[in-house]
Amino acid sequence: xxxxxxxxxxxxxxxxxxxxxxxxxxxxxxxxxxxxxxxxxxxxxxxxxxxxxxxxxxxxxxxxxxxxxxxxxxxxxxxxxxxxxxxxxxxxxxxxxxxxxxxxxxxxxxxxxxxxxxxxxxxxxxxxxxxxxxxxxxxxxxxxxxxxxxxxxxxxxxxxxxxxxxxxxxxxxxxxxxxxxxxxxxxxxxxxxxxxxxxxxxxxxxxxxxxxxxxxxxxxxxxxxxxxxxxxxxxxxxxxxxxxxxxxxxxxxxxxxxxxxxxxxxxxxxxxxxxxxxxxxxxxxxxxxxxxxxxxxxxxxx
Amino acid sequence: xxxxxxxxxxxxxxxxxxxxxxxxxxxxxxxxxxxxxxxxxxxxxxxxxxxxxxxxxxxxxxxxxxxxxxxxxxxxxxxxxxxxxxxxxxxxxxxxxxxxxxxxxxxxxxxxxxxxxxxxxxxxxxxxxxxxxxxxxxxxxxxxxxxxxxxxxxxxxxxxxxxxxxxxxxxxxxxxxxxxxxxxxxxxxxxxxxxxxxxxxxxxxxxxxxxxxxxxxxxxxxxxxxxxxxxxxxxxxxxxxxxxxxxxxxxxxxxxxxxxxxxxxxxxxxxxxxxxxxxxxxxxxxxxxxxxxxxxxxxxxxxxxxxxxxxxxxxxxxxxxxxxxxxxxxxxxxxxxxxxxxxxxxxxxxxxxxxxxxxxxxxxxxxxxxxxxxxxxxxxxxxxxxxxxxxxxxxxxxxxxxxxxxxxxxxxxxxxxxxxxxxxxxxxxxxxxxxxxxxxxxxxxxxxxxxxxxxxxxxxxxxxxxxxxxxxxxxxxxxxxxxxxxxxxxxxxxxxxxxxxxxxxxxxxxxxxxxxxxxx
Numbered sequence: 010x011x012x013x014x015x016x017x018x019x020x021x022x023x024x025x026x027x028x029x030x031x032x033x034x035x036x037x038x039x040x041x042x043x044x045x046x047x048x049x050x051x052x053x054x055x056x057x058x059x060x061x062x063x064x065x066x067x068x069x070x071x072x073x074x075x076x077x078x079x080x081x082x083x084x085x086x087x088x089x090x091x092x093x094x095x096x097x098x099x100x101x102x103x104x105x106x107x108x109x110x111x112x113x114x115x116x117x118x119x120x121x122x123x124x125x126x127x128x129x130x131x132x133x134x135x136x137x138x139x140x141x142x143x144x145x146x147x148x149x150x151x152x153x154x155x156x157x158x159x160x161x162x163x164x165x166x167x168x169x170x171x172x173x174x175x176x177x178x179x180x181x182x183x184x185x186x187x188x189x190x191x192x193x194x195x196x197x198x199x200x201x202x203x204x205x206x207x208x209x210x211x212x213x214x215x216x217x218x219x220x221x222x223x224x225x226x227x228x229x230x231x232x233x234x235x236x237x238x239x240x241x242x243x244x245x246x247x248x249x250x251x252x253x254x255x256x257x258x259x260x261x262x263x264x265x266x267x268x269x270x271x272x273x274x275x276x277x278x279x280x281x282x283x284x285x286x287x288x289x290x291x292x293x294x295x296x297x298x299x300x301x302x303x304x305x306x307x308x309x310x311x
Numbered sequence: 312x313x314x315x316x317x318x319x320x321x322x323x324x325x326x327x328x329x330x331x332x333x334x335x336x337x338x339x340x341x342x343x344x345x346x347x348x349x350x351x352x353x354x355x356x357x358x359x360x361x362x363x364x365x366x367x368x369x370x371x372x373x374x375x376x377x378x379x380x381x382x383x384x385x386x387x388x389x390x391x392x393x394x395x396x397x398x399x400x401x402x403x404x405x406x407x408x409x410x411x412x413x414x415x416x417x418x419x420x421x422x423x424x425x426x427x428x429x430x431x432x433x434x435x436x437x438x439x440x441x442x443x444x445x446x447x448x449x450x451x452x453x454x455x456x457x458x459x460x461x462x463x464x465x466x467x468x469x470x471x472x473x474x475x476x477x478x479x480x481x482x483x484x485x486x487x488x489x490x491x492x493x494x495x496x497x498x499x500x501x502x503x504x505x506x507x508x509x510x511x512x513x514x515x516x517x518x519x520x521x522x523x524x525x526x527x528x529x530x531x532x533x534x535x536x537x538x539x540x541x542x543x544x545x546x547x548x549x550x551x552x553x554x555x556x557x558x559x560x561x562x563x564x565x566x567x568x569x570x571x572x573x574x575x576x577x578x579x580x581x582x583x584x585x586x587x588x589x590x591x592x593x594x595x596x597x598x599x600x601x602x603x604x605x606x607x608x609x610x611x612x613x614x615x616x617x618x619x620x621x622x623x624x625x626x627x628x629x630x631x632x633x634x635x636x637x638x639x640x641x642x643x644x645x646x647x648x649x650x651x652x653x654x655x656x657x658x659x660x661x662x663x664x665x666x667x668x669x670x671x672x673x674x675x676x677x678x679x680x681x682x683x684x685x686x687x688x689x690x691x692x693x694x695x696x697x698x699x700x701x702x703x704x705x706x707x708x709x710x711x712x713x714x715x716x717x718x719x720x721x722x723x724x725x726x727x728x729x730x731x732x733x734x735x736x737x738x739x740x741x742x743x744x745x746x747x748x749x750x751x752x753x754x755x756x757x758x759x760x761x762x763x764x765x766x767x768x769x770x771x772x773x774x775x776x777x778x779x780x781x782x783x784x785x786x787x788x789x790x791x792x793x794x795x796x797x798x799x800x801x802x803x804x805x806x807x808x809x810x811x812x813x814x815x816x817x818x819x820x821x822x823x824x825x826x827x828x829x830x831x
Contacts, residue, residue, distance in 0.1 A: 238568075
């Protein structure tokens with residue numbers, strides 16, 4: 010499997026694990042990550058065939074730069090253990106764990122994962138764990154879940170299951186999920202990991218998707234789940250840095266390089282202190298905008 | 312003898328004549344003069360105040376000297392809704408006429424009833440830019456007596472001007488005509504927009520019949536076809552099915568793959584160096600190529616760039632871009648829906664053009680020569696960038712040459728957009744069934760698995776690499792595709808030639824052979 014870790018998680022494309030045509034095209038749409046789903050998208054009767062398919066496809070298909078994530082079934086189901094046994098040896102970039110409600114839930118899965126890794130002589134695993142918050146208990150425990158392991162570098166909110174658990178209907182109005190979304194984001198921020206927003210279900214409503222993505226970005230989500238490749242463009246557009254942000258980033262990085270040559274680590278632009286985290290954020294903006302500062306001559310700083 | 316892309320050709324083909332081998336896209340034109348044969352428009356006469364109106368189509372045909380071996384021409388602006396071509400040929404069949412050469416600018420799904428006429432020898436030769444569906448399958452299986460000649464839109468105009476294609480009778484369907492034969496497709500209940508492909512037929516055919524379902528007061532405006540060329544006018548109940556005339560290829564696709572291809576193509580164009588103030592642009596209708604227009608439209612607005620002209624087959628989407636002021640003008644040789652007809656009739660910057668002005672290589676400047684950027688599709692592409700748009704991977708004739716090679720040769724930047732495989736069939740591969748457009752005319756191939764730059768286009772790869780696009784060697788891409796799909800078994804063909812693919816300059820670029828069904 011040829012994949013590499015991406016710094017971006019603006020878009021995570023869900024692909025049913027039992028659909029070979031969609032899996033083989035998973036990497037071509039430009040999504041930052043693809044989630045091969047063995048859980049909700051696959052009917053119980055097809056769990057085995059989906060697992061076999063995913064297992065073979067992640068070894069065969071080039072997903073290019075996309076982060077490859079496999080969503081397994083919960084350990085309490087008849088499928089969870091086998092999913093882990095079959096998928097962990099392949100070491101996809103990450104495993105998505107559904108319906109996590111506590112730190113102990115993560116620990117339980119990790120124990121199985123580490124056992125399988127040991128059996129397979131995998132000593133330096135880079136595979137990450139992405140817990141999914143889909144119940145009200147999970148929301149209440151999200152801080153400890155987000156910090157439960159060094160292998161957790163992203164958490165996500167599953168709106169469909171969560172609204173069902175809360176006994177409310179998922180609508181385009183964000184009010185019902187507002188607390189949960191912000192709790193998930195805050196837990197992620199506190200643990201310096203990513204938070205991924207839930208799917209937008211109406212694939213014909215691009216304006217609605219745009220509005221919800223703007224909201225998700227505004228409250229701090231790193232990105233959003235995607236259920237149709239057509240949604241990627243809108244999400245990336247919302248997450249694209251503005252011209253002003255890019256100009257500012259160019260200025261910071263240029264100044265940083267200049268100061269670095271002089272051996273200065275912290276400096277000021279327009280009287281504001283620029284330190285390492287601000288430089289890192291500026292570089293991130295340029296990465297998203299696909300700008301190589303060394304090849305840049307045409308953009309004026311102001 | 313072998314032509315420039317290595318295809319073995321006979322010196323002579325029965326029913327076609329002497330074969331001239333393709334030598335390169337510009338080889339015949341590079342001296343900038345032509346010494347080929349030429350024909351003059353027919354001399355005709357008409358007494359003053361005599362009527363051209365005939366009671367029905369049969370009466371008009373009887374007055375047009377029908378005879379065995381005659382060439383009858385049609386345009387394909389009615390697309391899948393055409394209700395004129397088949398009735399005309401049925402009348403000729405009933406008259407006992409045999410060995411007809413059918414010269415239609417293209418053939419569509421409306422023309423499958425031709426099959427029995429091919430099998431019974433009523434039609435023995437076909438000249439067309441496109442052949443599809445069951446008709447294509449029939450010809451691919453050797454039922455047409457002589458090979459079908461596949462030409463480009465510009466090539467058809469050239470063939471008529473040089474006398475290689477001599478039209479005895481042109482049947483011109485029009486959505487409006489006056490009683491003198493001034494006619495158009497721009498107005499009327501069956502409006503189809505530009506009638507650009509028929510203009511040359513009107514001028515050079517020995518006899519011209521205008522068939523309309525909408526006789527208007529004199530004069531019919533706009534005068535797309537002029538009365539001085541028209542012998543007879545026939546009023547019929549319907550020239551076709553208006554719903555199928557607007558073919559539905561004008562909507563932007565919802566296919567995620569086509570949209571992704573279009574997004575990548577538009578991004579590549581944006582960073583190619585040719586996307587600049589005053590650029591000229593052409594896209595096809597339908598699929599990924601029309602969707603490219605959507606992304607280009609957004610980028611033009613974002614970057615505040617205004618283009619010069621858009622060319623070719625015109626969709627309502629193109630009309631919207633004209634109305635938004637993104638382009639100065641639209642040159643329309645063929646239009647795709649009712650909204651386009653309205654614009655053509657009302658907007659002076661929406662200009663109807665004949666096919667010879669559009670793409671004929673044998674004149675002092677067809678418009679394809681002024682194109683900066685064209686986006687085209689493909690059925691198959693080989694590792695030398697040669698493109699097949701006429702036969703499918705299963706060997707059947709099922710597409711159209713159209714303006715593919717005309718625009719590809721003229722444009723500064725020719726972008727071919729295609730998925731690297733369809734279903735489980737590779738599209739990018741070592742060897743393809745047929746070549747319509749030579750690789751030398753193609754600059755960029757955009758697929759979902761990488762963008763391939765023709766190394767002959769110096770400097771382009773460097774520019775695109777800076778844009779962050781995934782640039783890939785075309786041979787590497789072909790191997791990557793092959794790893795996914797495997798290598799399909801080669802289709803076996805018999806020796807019999809069932810189609811001749813003429814390049815726009817009249818040389819032969821490829822031959823289509825009969826499918827060997829025992830081996831298929």
